[in-house]
Amino acid sequence: MASTDTGSHAKEAITTPISAPVHAVPDATKEPEVNKIFRLAMKLEASDVHLKVGCPPMMRIRGDITRMEMRPLSQQDMEKLLL
Numbered sequence: 001m002a003s004t005d006t007g008s009h010a011k012e013a014i015t016t017p018i019s020a021p022v023h024a025v026p027d028a029t030k031e032p033e034v035n036k037i038f039r040l041a042m043k044l045e046a047s048d049v050h051l052k053v054g055c056p057p058m059m060r061i062r063g064d065i066t067r068m069e070m071r072p073l074s075q076q077d078m079e080k081l082l083l
Contacts, residue, residue: 032081032082032083033080033081033082034051034081034082037049037051037057037068037081040059040068041059044059044061045061045062046059046060046061046066047060047061048060050065051073051078051081052073053072053073053074053075053077053078054072054073055067055072055073056068056069056070056071056072056073057070057073
């Protein structure tokens with residue numbers, strides 16, 4: 001016999017408090033800043049890009065992790081890179 005579950009999970013998914021914060025929608029036509037780092041990684045033939053708040057960007061080049069000559073990333077820097 002088929003289940004008669006009314007989908008309480010679906011109900012939870014659609015109920016959102018009115019006071020929920022609204023985040024700005026990024027401009028879809030603007031390229032993310034992180035693409036500059038990705039292009040540099042491709043130019044340097046890096047296999048990985050490592051981004052962490054509190055550290056400068058790092059790349060794995062020929063098996064070795066190399067710190068980029070940049071200042072450590074702040075939380076705001078990270079958000080700007082990805083949005």
